[in-house]
Amino acid sequence: GDGTGVSLPAVLDFFTDLLSFYSEDYGKSFHDVSHAINNTFIKKDFGISAGPGNPQQVILTANLPFTESPGGVIFTSMDAGVTFRSVQLPFHPAQAIQFHYQDPKYLVVISIDDGLWLSEDFGNSWSEVHEGVHTFTWGSGLTLFFSSSPKGTARRGELILRRTKDVGKNFTTIAKNIVSFGYIGGFLFTSVMEKLGSPRVIYVSSDQGDHFRKAQLPSATTEQFYSVLDGDEDMIFMHVDNPGDTYFGTIYTSDDRGILYSKSLERHLFGGEGKSDFTNVTSLRGVYLTNILEEDGRIRSVITFDRGGRWRFLKKPENVNCPETSKKCSLHIHGEHSHFSGITPMLPLSEPTAIGLVIAHGSVGDSISAARPDVYVSGDGGYTWWGTLRGPHHYSILDSGGLIVAVEAHRDRQISSIKFSTDEGQCWKVFNFTDHPIFLAGLASEPGTKTMNISIFGYRPDDDDQPMWVAVTIDFEHLLTRECGEEDYVQWLAHSDYDSDPETDGCLLGYKETFRRLKKLSACRNGRGYVVSRQQRPCPCTREDYMCEYGFYRHENTSECLLQPDFLNQTQDICLNGELEDLQNTGYRKIPGDKCEEGVRPPRREDVFKKLCGKDISPTSANSHTKRSKNMAVEHLFIVFLFAAGHAGSYCGVRSYDKT
Structure with a gap:
């Protein structure tokens, strides 16, 4: 929804397919609209698709036997399910549209016979x-x-990668003999x-x-x-697995x-079923959570506030x-x-929209526990945490962080009850x-975190069990009837430890961010029109604004980037491909997206780089090189990409409780 009150036009029946209903009051009441789709059953696995830019646009995919129909049927709506148009397809979809x-x-x-089908008019007509x-x-x-x-084969190494820029009118082959590919943050x-x-x-x-x-x-x-764990237009987080069934690997972060790529985190946990605990904390820039597998088999949680630095x-x-x-002892997520x-x-x-707020299940101790986890909350992006609810919960953020329900x-x-804070x-x-x-x-x-409405879905046995x-x-x-006023907000400096130099306190990735944020003790509602307000100021550069260059690593007891012992033996490929000029001559590279100005500049390491490829790549000679890109020669590949009225009472969390 987009403030109109319209909810998705269906409720999932977990034992059959979808029966279609329509709500225009955020799910408080539903109207049966099965007649609008000719009482057709809708696919349970990928039956509903909603437009990303316009929630009024909805597509339902009918559940029809492949053997009884030459093609599938979809129902399209431009008014979020009030009315539908039936479209007979010349193919059977194999996935969600x-x-x-x-x-x-x-x-x-893609159809069940591997055809790529396109529509340029919201599904009214299709072409393979x-x-x-x-x-x-x-x-x-x-x-x-x-x-x-x-x-017509799916064997590894026999696929080609193709591209069309005009919706299927012209094609270009950009790679041959591939198995898979991925696109994230503008990088292919x-x-x-x-x-x-x-x-x-x-x-x-x-x-x-x-x-x-x-x-x-x-x-x-x-x-x-x-x-590829995560990425944007500035940089990429890449996991490279260790050999064998080790269940861990190394995280690398890229340049812009x-x-x-520079080594960011070793012994990163990555399960054999393709599951990773890597989490982007979207409520505060630069923050990521994940788990590592220690040598003794324990799993421990780690956090970064500077994009993996x-x-x-x-x-x-x-x-x-x-x-x-x-x-x-620490908290593990x-x-x-x-x-x-x-x-x-x-x-x-x-x-x-809920600045600094993080909610997660966790346990306190030497490592993560398999026992029933509790719920923990952070209001500053993961710097400090609060034990808030005992045992597992379902939870949701409402009113742009002004309200939490569980x-x-x-x-x-x-x-029969819900908790709210x-x-x-x-x-x-x-x-x-x-x-x-x-x-x-x-x-x-619905709609998202700006709403004050929460729907609870469940079931109870009837007379026939x-x-x-x-x-x-x-x-x-x-329940929260008062609209927030200016007195309910406070200016909050992100990434502040309150003990450092006021000049540099809160500096992260080269700049400070101050947010206008709701006070904790203000029991009021932000409302759907609430917009996050922030002010940014640049900071002077420090060593923390630089990552180690490719071939260097940051020693655990210092901020200095040291040359990897075997790096000089691994540069042949860089030399042959003419990419040596891409390396800096300091051992450091400014973190992608960092906006610091002046301040500290890392010392040059020309003595090391002059040895590479037998060349001197000081700034003068490096600029004389002609940058060149090379097309890809491909044979085999494999890549994994990790790409949604009653009675009220109250209580506050106990100030201190034992966790054994």
Whole structure:
């Protein structure tokens, strides 16, 4: 929704397909609109698609047997489900229909016989633009990348990477003999086995596939893989797996071209099922959470506040005691591994509109615990934490962070109440929303984090012991009736430790950010019109604004970047490809996106770089080189990409409780 009150036009029946309903009051009431789609059942796995730029645009995909129909049927709506148009397709979709991220009238999907189908009029007409397609992704503008098999085979190393810039009218082959590819943050990645049987390497393009250059990363054998963990227009986080079934690898961070990579974190946990605990804390810039696998088998959580420049263990919450046997006590966060294993019902949660707020399941001690986790909240982007709720919960952020709601997660017990907090989880109130308890299935807020409405989905057994599904929507505007005024807000300096030099306090990635933020004790509502307000000021450069150059590493007891012992023996490829001029002559490189001015400049290391390739690459000679890009020669590749009225009471969290 977009403030209109319209909710998605369907409720999921977990035992059949979708029955279509429509709500225009954020799910408080629903109207059966099955007649508008001819009482057709909708696919359960990918039956609903909503436009990214216009929530009024909705597509339902009918569930029709492949053998009984020459093509599938979709229902399109331009008014969020009030009316639908039926469209007979000349193919059967094999997946969800994908909208263009900026212009939803452009649609693309792969059919069950591997055809790539495109629509330029919001699904009214379709044309097959290519055969034998395996995967695709939108690039910049109307650019579409896809991998295809010219011989109708899906064998590794026999695919080609193609590109169309005009929605399927003309095609260009930009790589051959590939297995897969990925696109993130404006960078196009592909993994390459340059010679048959040789380890794989990564090639990167920053110009939509016109030119590729080899990424300076360790090669990966058939027992390893690459994984793009996160990225934007400034830099990329790349995981390179260790050989064998080790369940860990190394995180590297790139320069602003995605070519030169520096080691960021070793022993990064990455499960064999393709699960990573790597989490982007979207409520504060530069912050990422993840878990590492220690040599003794323990799993511990680490956090970075400067985009991977430095990682540290999380602080223990002040109101939680450490186990008596703990020697290195800190907070550990449950991520994708725990969620996949059923230990936690939700992943860590943060939102760009809720500045500094992070909610996550965790445990306190020497390492992460497999016991029932508790819920912890941070209001400053992960610097400090507060133990807030005992046991697993479903939780959601409402009203741009002014309100947090949570419901206890039980597999064998029904629930009838919801908890809510207006002070970032320090105190909670309890609201009984029904006299007939339900088994909880999940929470949904609409529209997003700006709303004051939360829908609770679940079921209760009926007289025949069959599940009867229930949706309860709570409008907190009736509980928080006061609109926030100017006196309810305070200026908050992000990344401040309150003890450092006022001149540099809060400086991160070269600048300070001060936000206008709601006071914790203000029980009022921001409202849907709330906009995050911030002020930025540049900072003088320090050593913290620089990452180590490719071939260098930061010693654990110093901020100096030291040359890797075997680096001089690994430069042959750089020399042969004419990429030596890409390296700085200091051993340092400013972190991508860093905006610092003047201040500290790292010392030059010309003595080291003069030895590389037998060349002198001082600034004068480096500028004399002609920069060149080389097209990619590809044979085999493999890459993993990790690419959504009752009675009230209240209580506050105990100041200190034991965790054993």
